[in-house]
Amino acid sequence: MTLAQRARLRAGLVMAPPLMWVLVFLFVPYLITFAYSFYAKQFPTFVPDFQFGNYQQLVEDSQYYRVLFRTLKIAAATAVLALVLAYPLAYFLVFKVRSPSLRAVLYMATIVPLWVSYLLRAYTWKTILGSEGVLNSFLIWSGISSEPSEWFLYSQFSMVITLTYIFIPFMVMPIYTALEKVPRNLVEASKDLGVGPIRSFVRVVLPLSMPGVIAGITFTFCLSFGDFIAPFLVGGPDGAMVATVIQSQFGAALNWPLGSALSIVMLVLVLTIISLSDHMERSGRLDLA
Amino acid sequence: MASETQSIDSAKPLRLWRGGGKLPWADWSLGLYAAGVMAFLYLPIAVLILFSFNDNRSMSLPLKDFTWRWYEAFLANEDMLEAIGNSLYVASIATTITCLIGVPAALALDRYNFPGKAAFRRAVLLPIALPGIITGISMLNMAKMLGVNLSLETVIAGHATALVSIVVTQVYARLQRFNRRLEEASADLGVGPIRTFWRVTMPNIKSAIIGSALLSFTLSFDEIPVTFFLTGRDNTLPMYIYSTMRRGITPEINAVGTVIILVSLVLIVLSVVLLRDRSDKA
Numbered sequence: 001m002t003l004a005q006r007a008r009l010r011a012g013l014v015m016a017p018p019l020m021w022v023l024v025f026l027f028v029p030y031l032i033t034f035a036y037s038f039y040a041k042q043f044p045t046f047v048p049d050f051q052f053g054n055y056q057q058l059v060e061d062s063q064y065y066r067v068l069f070r071t072l073k074i075a076a077a078t079a080v081l082a083l084v085l086a087y088p089l090a091y092f093l094v095f096k097v098r099s100p101s102l103r104a105v106l107y108m109a110t111i112v113p114l115w116v117s118y119l120l121r122a123y124t125w126k127t128i129l130g131s132e133g134v135l136n137s138f139l140i141w142s143g144i145s146s147e148p149s150e151w152f153l154y155s156q157f158s159m160v161i162t163l164t165y166i167f168i169p170f171m172v173m174p175i176y177t178a179l180e181k182v183p184r185n186l187v188e189a190s191k192d193l194g195v196g197p198i199r200s201f202v203r204v205v206l207p208l209s210m211p212g213v214i215a216g217i218t219f220t221f222c223l224s225f226g227d228f229i230a231p232f233l234v235g236g237p238d239g240a241m242v243a244t245v246i247q248s249q250f251g252a253a254l255n256w257p258l259g260s261a262l263s264i265v266m267l268v269l270v271l272t273i274i275s276l277s278d279h280m281e282r283s284g285r286l287d288l289a
Numbered sequence: 290m291a292s293e294t295q296s297i298d299s300a301k302p303l304r305l306w307r308g309g310g311k312l313p314w315a316d317w318s319l320g321l322y323a324a325g326v327m328a329f330l331y332l333p334i335a336v337l338i339l340f341s342f343n344d345n346r347s348m349s350l351p352l353k354d355f356t357w358r359w360y361e362a363f364l365a366n367e368d369m370l371e372a373i374g375n376s377l378y379v380a381s382i383a384t385t386i387t388c389l390i391g392v393p394a395a396l397a398l399d400r401y402n403f404p405g406k407a408a409f410r411r412a413v414l415l416p417i418a419l420p421g422i423i424t425g426i427s428m429l430n431m432a433k434m435l436g437v438n439l440s441l442e443t444v445i446a447g448h449a450t451a452l453v454s455i456v457v458t459q460v461y462a463r464l465q466r467f468n469r470r471l472e473e474a475s476a477d478l479g480v481g482p483i484r485t486f487w488r489v490t491m492p493n494i495k496s497a498i499i500g501s502a503l504l505s506f507t508l509s510f511d512e513i514p515v516t517f518f519l520t521g522r523d524n525t526l527p528m529y530i531y532s533t534m535r536r537g538i539t540p541e542i543n544a545v546g547t548v549i550i551l552v553s554l555v556l557i558v559l560s561v562v563l564l565r566d567r568s569d570k571a
Binding site for chain 2: 007010011014015017018019021022025026027028029030032033036085086088089091092093096106108109110111112113115116117118119120121123124125126127128130132134165168169197218219222223225226227228229232233243246247250256259260263266267270274
């Protein structure tokens with residue numbers, strides 16, 4: 001074997017396992033799901049077919065519309081709330097905390113919860129917001145209210161709070177990174193030119209941090225859009241989200257083709273949002289060049 | 290410029306943050322707001338831990354006596370212990386696979402050109418932003434088509450697929466900063482490519498591999514959306530907790546949750562330290 005041949009063989013050996021894995025466990029499953037979405041339901045399972053009945057059902061039956069609309073609304077509310085909470089925090093850490101080591105510790109403290117058990121973090125909100133939960137018992141104990149409120153739990157409010165809590169580090173991370181990249185001398189220059197702090201922020205810092213904001217919104221929106229743990233734990237009877245409906249098609253409702261069609265709809269929606277935001281981030285970057 | 294800011298910083302070493310500008314009240318309210326957000330992040334975790342020691346079946350205030358009984362209950366709960374064992378098994382094998390797949394994938398993305406590279410990169414990274422349910426459903430569909438029975442092994446395949454992106458991104462980032470001249474020097478000295486990899490490249494990316502492995506272990510141990518669809522008769526710990534939540538919530542969940550959170554915190558902090566960009570510190 002020549003050296004070039006050996007090098008090529010080595011490259012092939014390095015690339016083969018990951019390529020095979022991605023092919024077998026990512027592309028093929030997506031293709032199968034796509035194929036299943038055209039299959040026909042036949043109790044108790046389903047049979048191969050090529051028909052658009054499942055997609056037709058999603059379009060014609062208004063309950064899927066309502067669930068989709070509700071999910072979009074909750075995911076959007078989560079993204080907005082997360083942004084409102086995360087941006088000032090990230091800004092404070094980057095621009096106001098003087099000591100670099102304190103900043104590093106605080107930043108780490110902000111993103112560490114991201115990796116701590118997703119289920120337990122959702123569960124703890126159930127114990128906080130429940131009618132016999134921490135919040136209600138606190139309100140009664142302290143005399144602020146006389147009766148437990150059912151309103152906190154099993155509502156869209158509780159879902160937005162819980163989802164925000166779960167996914168907010170995904171908002172802090174990209175915004176923090178974007179703010180760190182804002183050249184300090186630009187901020188100084190703006191100050192030197194007599195521009196007030198609020199206008200410097202609006203005209204200099206905010207536009208430069210937009211790529212981070214867009215990335216954060218994309219992450220929190222897409223992840224809460226596809227969540228089914230929060231609706232299960234803290235969502236009410238009218239709290240079903242798209243992922244809840246998918247889950248039930250593969251469980252109690254036993255309609256895998258319809259569930260597959262709904263998964264494909266979700267996949268396409270999420271991919272569209274991701275590539276849109278990719279595009280926006282890139283065009284934002286081009287503006288700066 | 291960095292030294293300049295440092296000299297300004299060191300002039301007033303006692304002040305922790307930059308206040309006292311044109312808008313001191315704005316700085317103070319921003320600080321308060323940031324503290325409030327941090328409280329929002331940690332209060333729920335504190336509540337979870339607090340009620341694991343509270344001698345009351347219902348989780349309401351005021352607190353009652355301190356107790357270990359919820360910890361005793363979960364340590365005596367054989368189903369739960371079995372689920373913990375299953376989770377440890379799944380997380381260790383899945384993490385091993387993510388490293389075996391992720392490190393070569395990062396190497397391939399860093400130094401080789403091959404047809405479909407862009408698609409490959411997108412596919413590997415997709416599971417980070419994609420809701421877990423899609424990964425879970427599509428692998429369930431594949432298992433169904435192939436007639437594979439669901440088991441802990443299908444869960445392992447699902448976790449490895451969902452988490453490989455963590456290893457790829459971290460190791461790739463480290464490789465990008467790695468000075469390729471070192472490898473060239475090693476080759477010039479007559480060291481073969483395989484030994485060069487182990488003696489030169491590996492020591493430089495080792496901490497990134499260990500860090501991302503710890504992260505992927507923690508995430509696999511706690512994973513639920515993929516596990517939900519791929520598990521057979523054996524439950525992992527999060528699935529066991531999920532199914533007990535159907536029947537109602539008990540402080541026993543808080544007790545096992547406290548243990549999970551504390552162990553995860555240690556692993557994650559360790560991993561974040563290992564993954565940190567060394568050049569930041571310089």
